[in-house]
Amino acid sequence: MSDSGTVTSNADRTRGKAARPRLWVTVLSLTAFAILIALGVWQIERRAWKLALIDRVEQRVHAPAQPIPAPAAWPAVTAANDEYRHVNLAGRFLHDRETLVQAVTEEGPGYWVLTPLQRHDGTQVLVNRGFVPTERRDASTRQGGNPEGEVEITGLLRITEPKGGFLRNNVPQHNRWYSRDIAAIATARGLHDVAPFFVDADAGSQSAQGPVQGPIGGLTVIRFPNNHLIYALTWFALAFMLAGKFFVTFGGGLFRRKKARKGFVHEPAGGPDAAARRTGSDAGTIVEQA
Incomplete structure (x- = not known):
């Protein structure tokens, strides 16, 4: 065994x-x-980087408005150093060269109204004057909201949005815009000496006339997911x-x-x-x- x-x-x-x-x-x-x-x-x-970014942006947004960067400094403008700065500028709107960019806001679906601002030094800056609903897409429905002559604009400096939106490319030849692509818009509208950024106008800025006819400013969404x-x-x-x-x-x-x-x-x-x-x-x- x-x-x-x-x-x-x-x-x-x-x-x-x-x-x-x-x-x-x-x-x-x-x-x-x-x-x-x-x-x-x-x-x-x-997470540490995102918290620092949020704190930096909060300081920029609530700081007193400063003049936009001078043309000589435009090549050095970056999202990290300049986006969401509270800025001011003055000039005359070129309403005949506005561009409508599709948008969805707290006001519903519609368009951002981007209008070139002609400055005294000959340069131009695209200003996002604000939001208009779909039924006011045609410029003839809001002519009374287009300010004439010299205006002063305050708002937030924003960086160009090239190519298009999510899964949707801009189609300049058909005047369909899904993002605020400064270079493409400038080319399509025949603009020269254009700043490589745009400005989101504040709600109290002189970007529109009248509470009803003009675009609704101050709708910039500042949200940074932090998961x-x-x-x-x-x-x-x-x-x-x-x-x-x-x-x-x-x-x-x-x-x-x-x-x-x-x-x-x-x-x-x-x-x-x-x-x-x-x-x-x-x-x-x-x-x-x-």
């Missing part, structure tokens, strides 16, 4: 070997864990779930291997405990070593 101690010892060693993770599994798990932790740390860094903390916690949770799964799957095998190393001995038949532990006529006692 087979020795039961030997059988038990061999079974434990077999289970220990079976529970031992292969090298490629260990390397893959450690790599995935490191990547998930790195993604979590990256999201924490992104980075949720993303970071998700990556960290996935990392620790992976680590927990690895430990549960293979950690027990480590303890079983330690137990297997203790070994078992076979006490010959006739020993002091043989009578109490016999399982056969000549079976010995299985004694676990300390």
Whole structure:
């Protein structure tokens, strides 16, 4: 008959070997864990950057209006350094060269009215005078809202929006605009010396005349999604779930291997405990070593 101690010892060693993770599994798990932790740390860094951006924009929006950058500084204007600055400028609107850009606002669907402002130095700046509903798309329905002569505009400096909107490209030849692409609009309207940015007019600016006929200004939406903390916690949770799964799957095998190393001995038949532990006529006692 087979020795039961030997059988038990061999079974434990077999289970220990079976529970031992292969090298490629260990390397893959450690790599995935490191990547998930790195993604979590990256999201924490992104959150800090986003909070700083929100604070910077808030300061710009509520600061007193300053003159727009001089033409010599236009090439250096960037979103990071200049977008949403509270600015002012003066000039005369060129209403015959306005451009309508499709928009959806809190007022409903309609259009932004972008009109070139001719300045005294000969340069031109596109001003988003505000929103008009679809039924007032035709300029003839709001001529009384178009200010003539010199006007002073205050608003927020915005960066050009090239190519088009989401899944919709601008079609200048058909006068269909889905984004405020300054270069394309300037080319389509025959404008020269145009600033590479535009200005969203404030609600109280002289961008329109009359409370009904003119475009509705001051509808700039300033919203920065900030879900980075949720993303970071998700990556960290996935990392620790992976680590927990690895430990549960293979950690027990480590303890079983330690137990297997203790070994078992076979006490010959006739020993002091043989009578109490016999399982056969000549079976010995299985004694676990300390």
